[in-house]
Amino acid sequence: MASRPRAKTKMRTRGSAAPMAAAAAPDLKVSATADELLLAALQSGGDAKATGRFLMTFKEGATAAGVKSLQARKGLRLADARDFTAQSVDLAATGDADAVVFPEIGVALIGGAAAQEHSLTAAALAAEDGPAHSIDPEYFMFAADVNPADYLRGVMRTAEMIYADLGDHIAPRAEAEAAVAGVTWGLAACKVPASAFNGTGIKVCVLDTGFDLGHPEFAGRSFVTNTFVGQPVQDLHGHGTHTIGTSCGPSAPPGSVQRYGIAARSQIFVGKVLTNSGSGTQAQILAGMNWAIANKCAVISMSLRAAVPPQPSYTAAGNAALAAGCLIIAASGNDSARPGTIAPAGAPANSPSIVSVAAVDNALRIASFSNGGKVDIAGPGVNVFSSWPRPNLHNTISGTSMATPHVAGCAALWAQSNASLRGAALRAKLLATARHLPLPASDVGAGLVQAP
Amino acid sequence: MADKKQDLVVTLSGDRKAHDVVKDLKAAGLSVKDVLEAVGVVTGHVTSTGAASKIGRMRKVHGVADVSEEHPPVDIGPPGKSPS
Numbered sequence: 001m002a003s004r005p006r007a008k009t010k011m012r013t014r015g016s017a018a019p020m021a022a023a024a025a026p027d028l029k030v031s032a033t034a035d036e037l038l039l040a041a042l043q044s045g046g047d048a049k050a051t052g053r054f055l056m057t058f059k060e061g062a063t064a065a066g067v068k069s070l071q072a073r074k075g076l077r078l079a080d081a082r083d084f085t086a087q088s089v090d091l092a093a094t095g096d097a098d099a100v101v102f103p104e105i106g107v108a109l110i111g112g113a114a115a116q117e118h119s120l121t122a123a124a125l126a127a128e129d130g131p132a133h134s135i136d137p138e139y140f141m142f143a144a145d146v147n148p149a150d151y152l153r154g155v156m157r158t159a160e161m162i163y164a165d166l167g168d169h170i171a172p173r174a175e176a177e178a179a180v181a182g183v184t185w186g187l188a189a190c191k192v193p194a195s196a197f198n199g200t201g202i203k204v205c206v207l208d209t210g211f212d213l214g215h216p217e218f219a220g221r222s223f224v225t226n227t228f229v230g231q232p233v234q235d236l237h238g239h240g241t242h243t244i245g246t247s248c249g250p251s252a253p254p255g256s257v258q259r260y261g262i263a264a265r266s267q268i269f270v271g272k273v274l275t276n277s278g279s280g281t282q283a284q285i286l287a288g289m290n291w292a293i294a295n296k297c298a299v300i301s302m303s304l305r306a307a308v309p310p311q312p313s314y315t316a317a318g319n320a321a322l323a324a325g326c327l328i329i330a331a332s333g334n335d336s337a338r339p340g341t342i343a344p345a346g347a348p349a350n351s352p353s354i355v356s357v358a359a360v361d362n363a364l365r366i367a368s369f370s371n372g373g374k375v376d377i378a379g380p381g382v383n384v385f386s387s388w389p390r391p392n393l394h395n396t397i398s399g400t401s402m403a404t405p406h407v408a409g410c411a412a413l414w415a416q417s418n419a420s421l422r423g424a425a426l427r428a429k430l431l432a433t434a435r436h437l438p439l440p441a442s443d444v445g446a447g448l449v450q451a452p
Numbered sequence: 453m454a455d456k457k458q459d460l461v462v463t464l465s466g467d468r469k470a471h472d473v474v475k476d477l478k479a480a481g482l483s484v485k486d487v488l489e490a491v492g493v494v495t496g497h498v499t500s501t502g503a504a505s506k507i508g509r510m511r512k513v514h515g516v517a518d519v520s521e522e523h524p525p526v527d528i529g530p531p532g533k534s535p536s
Binding site (some may be wrong): 208209239274278280281282283285286287289291293294303304305306308311312313318321324346398401 | 461463492495524527528
């Protein structure tokens with residue numbers, strides 16, 4: 001326990017990284033009682049749902065490193081749950097500690113003033129890329145005997161507050177990433193350019209409208225193709241060429257074309273399950289899934305959806321995929337009109353055995369059209385630049401269809417990074433490494449997909 | 453007037469060989485389109501006349517987990533706008 005006495009240092013703000021903590025109530029120690037916290041919250045202005053303290057979550061396996069990094073912060077008095085009998089922490093007994101670490105769950109509770117003093121903000125943590133995964137305001141939890149309508153209003157207000165708290169930090173950061181020369185904003189947000197992997201040796205199957213097999217930026221790539229709709233694989237629609245471009249496109253397209261592809265050395269399986277007018281039947285789609293699994297494609301990307309409840313056949317297909325070491329990744333759908341209407345995720349994404357992908361924009365806000373509910377992870381899906389059939393060669397379009405191949409491409413990189421990451425293990429890795437977003441899990445699941 | 457078709461998706465339970473299940477499904481009235489062994493699904497159709505009783509018989513076949521009507525065609529969703 002690093003509990004050094006210290007002289008109170010002056011409040012200071014480092015760079016632009018303090019406004020979130022600055023909004024916190026007065027110096028609330030971790031030893032404060034719920035009543036004290038509520039009183040302070042009420043005094044600080046109305047109906048605040050935040051306690052003024054913060055919860056820092058450490059990355060998987062990085063709790064020890066996280067504790068060390070907190071101990072290294074000069075003047076931060078740290079209590080550790082392991083110092084209490086059977087780790088039964090009585091917060092009131094933590095005295096003047098600024099933070100308490102709960103190592104079993106990889107979380108630290110940090111006082112408002114300490115968070116501000118040590119610049120422990122979401123933006124600062126994201127910038128330093130250390131052991132901390134995220135820092136979020138702590139919220140009051142109320143027993144469930146409240147009026148459901150009030151409760152829902154509270155939930156909505158909480159979401160708005162998180163958004164208001166963090167929006168200021170996230171927007172400029174995302175824009176800065178987009179400015180990285182020669183890379184789409186989506187690849188930058190997923191940290192693809194820094195990845196040491198390119199999908200070599202990984203089979204990626206994209207079930208869509210086919211592909212422009214003569215696209216000059218894919219010259220020399222090997223394709224395995226099949227059609228399930230009675231039309232040649234050649235893509236006369238564009239959608240399939242766009243999604244394959246994102247998941248498997250080149251790492252260095254010629255001339256001044258920015259990089260838009262993720263698993264640039266993967267083996268591409270093109271399954272045409274949608275016609276050139278962009279539609280397909282359940283039987284055709286299942287036939288495509290069957291082909292992809294029979295070919296042991298580690299990653300199967302499906303930018304399509306039917307607005308129906310979970311289908312037993314897709315759930316079975318997803319389970320068969322996992323058992324065969326494959327992972328099916330599908331679009332949640334574009335049926336929402338947020339903020340008013342949030343449509344449920346469509347099939348096949350709504351099956352539990354299939355990864356459901358939501359779309360975010362370049363400020364990492366949920367896309368207005370993105371479906372909710374059964375969502376596992378999010379990807380870049382607004383104004384996405386990628387390949388398009390000749391003669392255009394490129395196009396910029398939006399949809400959870402565009403978010404899905406970002407997740408599929410990153411999945412291929414993870415699969416290359418470790419041969420044991422297949423099926424359920426690959427899914428677990430994708431979710432565990434996603435970048436936490438200050439949005440409800442029913443909108444973005446585990447957060448924004450990240451490359452290894 | 454020609455009898456209309458009803459497209460079906462049969463999900464297998466996996467505790468019996470697909471080949472044997474398919475034989476029983478055919479006997480129950482299913483015209484088989486595809487046997488998708490890797491995903492454990494059989495697709496096909498029945499004629500509308502007596503469809504309900506055929507489906508009822510198919511559901512009782514050992515090795516069948518579910519019989520559903522094919523859902524409406526999927527598409528790629530509304531946005532997809534091309535501002536470029």
